[in-house]
Amino acid sequence: MKVDAMSCLALAVASFVAIATAGRSTSRRKHKEVFLGEKSKFKFGGRIDYKLKRQDSTKTLLIKSEQLLRIEEHDFAMRPGFGGAAIPVGIDVQVESIDSISEVNMDFTMTLYLRHYWKDERLSFPSRTNQSRTFDSRLVKKIWVPDVFFVHSKRSFIHDTTMENIMLRVYPDGNILYSVRVTVTALCSMDFSSFPLDTQNCSLELESYAYNENDLMLYWKNGNDSLRTDEIVLSQFFIEHFHASSGLAFYSSTGWYNRLFINFILRRHIFFFMLQTYFPTMLMVVLSWVSFWIDRRAVPARVSLGMTTVLTMSTIITGVSSSMPQVSYVKAVDIYLWTSFLFVFLSVIEYAAVNYCTTLEEMRKMRRGKIPSTFDASQAMAFDGCFHDNDIELTTFTRMAPTLTSNPLTTPTQSSDIRAPEGTRLRRQRSVRENVDLLVNNSYMIDSYSRLAFPLSYLLFNTIYWSLYS
Numbered sequence: 001m002k003v004d005a006m007s008c009l010a011l012a013v014a015s016f017v018a019i020a021t022a023g024r025s026t027s028r029r030k031h032k033e034v035f036l037g038e039k040s041k042f043k044f045g046g047r048i049d050y051k052l053k054r055q056d057s058t059k060t061l062l063i064k065s066e067q068l069l070r071i072e073e074h075d076f077a078m079r080p081g082f083g084g085a086a087i088p089v090g091i092d093v094q095v096e097s098i099d100s101i102s103e104v105n106m107d108f109t110m111t112l113y114l115r116h117y118w119k120d121e122r123l124s125f126p127s128r129t130n131q132s133r134t135f136d137s138r139l140v141k142k143i144w145v146p147d148v149f150f151v152h153s154k155r156s157f158i159h160d161t162t163m164e165n166i167m168l169r170v171y172p173d174g175n176i177l178y179s180v181r182v183t184v185t186a187l188c189s190m191d192f193s194s195f196p197l198d199t200q201n202c203s204l205e206l207e208s209y210a211y212n213e214n215d216l217m218l219y220w221k222n223g224n225d226s227l228r229t230d231e232i233v234l235s236q237f238f239i240e241h242f243h244a245s246s247g248l249a250f251y252s253s254t255g256w257y258n259r260l261f262i263n264f265i266l267r268r269h270i271f272f273f274m275l276q277t278y279f280p281t282m283l284m285v286v287l288s289w290v291s292f293w294i295d296r297r298a299v300p301a302r303v304s305l306g307m308t309t310v311l312t313m314s315t316i317i318t319g320v321s322s323s324m325p326q327v328s329y330v331k332a333v334d335i336y337l338w339t340s341f342l343f344v345f346l347s348v349i350e351y352a353a354v355n356y357c358t359t360l361e362e363m364r365k366m367r368r369g370k371i372p373s374t375f376d377a378s379q380a381m382a383f384d385g386c387f388h389d390n391d392i393e394l395t396t397f398t399r400m401a402p403t404l405t406s407n408p409l410t411t412p413t414q415s416s417d418i419r420a421p422e423g424t425r426l427r428r429q430r431s432v433r434e435n436v437d438l439l440v441n442n443s444y445m446i447d448s449y450s451r452l453a454f455p456l457s458y459l460l461f462n463t464i465y466w467s468l469y470s
Contacts, residue, residue: 068125068133069123069125069143069170070122070123070125071123071142071143074122076122076142076143076144077144078144079144079211079215079216080118080119080120080121080122080144086211086213086214086215086216086217087118087119087215087216087217088118088217088219089116089117089118089146089148089208089216089217089218089219090116090117090118090219090220090221090226091114091115091116091117091148091206091218091219091220091221091226091260092115092117092220092221092222092226093112093113093114093115093226093227093228093244093262094112094113094115094227094228094229094230095110095111095112095227095228095229095230095232095242095262096111096112096113096181096230097110097111097230097232098110098232098234098239098264099111099183101188101202101234101236101237101266103190103192103195103323103324103325104323104324104325105325106187106188106189106190106325107154107185107186107187107188108185108186108188108202109183109184109185110183110184110185110186110204111181111182111183112181112182112183112184112204113179113180113181114148114179114180114181114182114206115177115178115179115180115221116145116146116148116176116177116178116179117175117176117177117178117221118146118175118176118178119173119174119175119176120143120144120174120176121174122174123143123170123174123176124172124173124174125170125172126172127172130171130172131172132169132170132171132172133169133170134167134168134169134170135167135168135169135170136163136164136166136167136168137163137164137166137168139168140166140168140178143168145178146178146208146211146216146218147208147209147210147211148206148207148208148209148218149206149207149208149209150184150186150204150205150206151186151205151206151207151249151259152186152187152205153184153185153186153187154185154186154187155184155185156182156183156184156185157182157183158180158181158182159181159182159183165180165181166178166179166180166181167179167180184204186202186204186205188200188202188203190202192324192325192327192329192331193329193330193331193332194331194332194469195268195324195331195332195333196268196270196273196277196332196333197268197270197332197469197470198268198332199240199265199266199267199268200237200265200266200268201263201264201265201266202263202264202266203261203262203263203264204261204262205259205260205261205262206218206259206260206261206262207249207257207258207259207260208257208258211257212254212255212256212257213248213255213256213257213258214255216258217258218246218258218259218260219246219258219260220244220246220260223244224243224244226244227242227243227244227262229242234266235269236268236269236272237266237267237268237269238266238267238268238269239264239265239266240265240266240267241263241264241265242262242263242264243263243264244260244261244262244263245260245261245263246258246259246260246261247259247261273333277316277320277333277337278336280312280316281313281316281336281337281340282340284309284312284313284316284340284344285309285340285343285344285458287305287309288305288306288309288343288344288347288348289347289450289451289454289455290305291305291306291347291350291351292347292350292447292450292451292454293447293451296351296354296355296358296444296447297358299355302351303348303351306344306347306348306351307348309344309347310341310344310345310348313337313340313341313344314341316337317337317338317341320333320337332465332469335465336465339461339465340458343454343457343458346454347450347454350446350447350450353446354444354446354447357446
């Protein structure tokens with residue numbers, strides 16, 4: 001019985017030793033395995049990979065981003081340092097393109113990279129190499145970011161092809177870079193008093209929506225160098241200058257807010273409007289002067305030419321007005337177009353005056369018997385050949401007898417003794433009525449004077465116009 005008891009005890013001790021040895025070997029094998037995922041594990045020949053173990057813990061996949069940044073431990077609905085001083089948020093902007101500028105809607109569309117810089121110690125993490133970690137938009141929704149918006153914006157959106165164009169970079173000390181690619185359409189109050197020889201000053205304004213200057217302080221990260229632009233080419237404008245500025249905006253209900261400005265000055269290219277508006281207008285005005293060289297009896301030719309130029313000017317004015325906003329003040333192009341229209345209209349009125357004076361002249365000559373009674377005025381008005389005034393016999397003017405002077409004390413003998421010095425000729429100045437009668441009796445002189453007066457007047461107008469607006 002003793003032998004059986006001893007053998008049973010020895011067997012139990014041996015079994016216990018075997019189980020302990022098996023457990024120790026199993027634990028050793030578990031320590032030799034390195035888990036890189038939930039389903040995958042790699043063995044390195046039964047030896048521990050000490051090189052992987054020495055790597056920075058922030059670069060391994062054993063720790064999730066939420067656990068590394070301790071997102072679950074803080075309330076990110078509150079700004080960093082809540083209750084203390086205002087948190088400084090630096091802004092850096094790179095303008096990618098100016099997509100369109102609309103005069104009718106008075107706005108512009110711009111695509112830009114908007115970058116924010118601030119420090120949130122709640123997101124700091126230990127790192128031996130001081131390397132940052134970069135995330136996309138999925139983590140942005142879980143932390144606090146500045147609520148910067150565009151003042152006076154009509155439409156804006158964040159690009160989302162193929163993913164949302166959002167980047168978040170966190171540094172071990174808690175400094176954060178938040179970048180977003182956005183396209184915004186904003187209001188630009190334009191002044192068209194000098195259009196199309198104008199220069200427009202537009203600005204894109206950035207401001208925090210919820211946090212006033214006591215909670216958040218916006219500033220340009222690198223001063224004037226915070227605003228960078230690519231090479232931008234526009235069809236109708238030339239960008240003269242880009243510059244950044246800052247200021248304060250006051251709201252009666254919420255207080256003062258920091259506001260940043262992206263200012264850019266646009267100067268319009270004039271060559272397009274020279275081809276589409278100014279050159280055609282000049283040609284129409286010059287074309288209306290052709291009627292001054294057409295015989296005054298060619299009624300169909302002169303009337304059709306005048307009406308054609310008037311209608312063409314009306315079409316040009318309508319086309320320019322349809323592409324412009326309905327402003328309540330006069331633009332520079334309106335002054336030029338309506339003045340040119342006035343010159344074209346006056347050329348038609350000039351022929352109406354010539355025709356009327358010619359009719360009066362012929363009526364007077366008919367009463368005086370200088371034109372045969374069989375003369376048909378309607379045929380003369382429709383005459384399309386060359387008309388010569390010497391075709392009609394004109395009587396010579398009788399020499400006027402010397403008249404008494406207005407001084408009643410002067411005798412006729414004394415008045416006849418008054419003579420002009422040798423080598424000079426005295427001419428009595430005509431009155432206005434006499435000049436009008438002279439033009440009525442010689443209607444062809446109106447065309448002669450118009451050939452010189454109209455071009456000189458239009459040349460003077462162009463000189464004054466371009467010197468004022470260019």
